[in-house]
Amino acid sequence: MIRSFIKEYAPKSIFKILKSIYDLYRRSSNPITRRVTSGFTTHYDFLGKLVIWCPGSQNWWRYPELTIKNTNLYPELLAKIQSYVDQNDTKEWEEGVSSSYGLRNPALTENLWKIFREHGSDKSTVNDYYLIYSDFIDRLKNKGPLRILEIGLGTNNPKLVSSMGPSGRPGASLRAFRDALPEARVYGADIDTDILFTEERIVTAAVDQLDLPSFDRMCESFDDQVFDIIIDDGLHAVSANMGTLIFGLSHISEGGVIVIEDISLDAIIAWRPVLNILSKDYTCGVVECKSACIGHL
Numbered sequence: 515m516i517r518s519f520i521k522e523y524a525p526k527s528i529f530k531i532l533k534s535i536y537d538l539y540r541r542s543s544n545p546i547t548r549r550v551t552s553g554f555t556t557h558y559d560f561l562g563k564l565v566i567w568c569p570g571s572q573n574w575w576r577y578p579e580l581t582i583k584n585t586n587l588y589p590e591l592l593a594k595i596q597s598y599v600d601q602n603d604t605k606e607w608e609e610g611v612s613s614s615y616g617l618r619n620p621a622l623t624e625n626l627w628k629i630f631r632e633h634g635s636d637k638s639t640v641n642d643y644y645l646i647y648s649d650f651i652d653r654l655k656n657k658g659p660l661r662i663l664e665i666g667l668g669t670n671n672p673k674l675v676s677s678m679g680p681s682g683r684p685g686a687s688l689r690a691f692r693d694a695l696p697e698a699r700v701y702g703a704d705i706d707t708d709i710l711f712t713e714e715r716i717v718t719a720a721v722d723q724l725d726l727p728s729f730d731r732m733c734e735s736f737d738d739q740v741f742d743i744i745i746d747d748g749l750h751a752v753s754a755n756m757g758t759l760i761f762g763l764s765h766i767s768e769g770g771v772i773v774i775e776d777i778s779l780d781a782i783i784a785w786r787p788v789l790n791i792l793s794k795d796y797t798c799g800v801v802e803c804k805s806a807c808i809g810h811l
């Protein structure tokens with residue numbers, strides 16, 4: 515009886531075991547599988563979650579490069595298609611370089627350079643964003659006490675995305691703005707609720723840029739609902755930036771400015787359709803800075 519059992523089942527199970535060993539080998543030698551760390555075991559699992567971007571065709575999962583290409587091409591082609599319909603309607607957006615900023619008010623520029631460093635923000639070390647902020651702040655000098663909101667406080671939890679590392683100082687840039695502008699009211703928000711704080715002229719709240727309603731909840735704890743400068747220094751991903759923009763467009767004061775930090779040169783293409791749309795009604799621009807670009811409107 516045992517013999518007939520082995521005869522009946524053993525070859526099948528041995529075959530199954532060998533096949534799963536082979537499958538495991540095949541998956542682990544696939545570069546996409548190896549790089550995925552968030553609980554996906556095959557690139558099929560991973561790419562299948564990109565429901566908008568994976569081709570709706572038979573065998574699509576055998577060709578991961580097609581999903582990647584499809585995703586990366588989309589913004590560029592969208593901008594091209596848009597250029598056919600909006601030709602007479604679209605104003606050019608400005609392109610600049612950081613070296614032509616910071617000249618309006620040299621004393622303010624120097625003070626911002628110093629104060630960002632003192633507080634431990636990278637806006638005047640790794641980056642030269644202080645030049646751009648100097649000009650924007652100077653332009654708004656007749657507005658009275660500025661209301662500044664920044665998304666991204668600078669978590670020092672090394673495990674979190676967008677971390678400033680264990681030696682980072684959460685709230686560094688908020689404190690720098692407060693100290694550089696003695697009457698300003700400064701607001702901040704972050705997905706990491708462990709680093710929220712309240713201090714003289716600084717209030718912070720929770721927000722997740724990828725969750726639009728969380729912006730409204732964030733605002734409930736603020737005394738101001740309209741801001742003169744809104745800064746996105748959070749997740750640094752296009753959809754997250756768009757969250758800040760969508761909130762910002764209905765909460766920016768007349769003449770105020772929205773700044774998106776740390777746009778990589780590779781990601782600029784994804785901004786073209788956005789800038790094309792917004793430049794009809796807003797003055798928009800991209801500034802190439804020391805380590806990345808800044809988008810503003």
Ligand SMILES: C[S@@+](CC[C@H](N)C(=O)[O-])C[C@H]1O[C@@H](n2cnc3c(N)ncnc32)[C@H](O)[C@@H]1O
Nearest residue numbers: 635666667668669676686687705722723748749
């Ligand atoms: C580069 S740090 C900000 C540095 C700070 N502004 C400064 O200059 O000192 C980026 C911050 O964005 C936060 N962040 C990451 N993802 C986010 C999200 N989805 N929504 C809101 N904040 C996010 C991180 O927790 C981190 O604190």
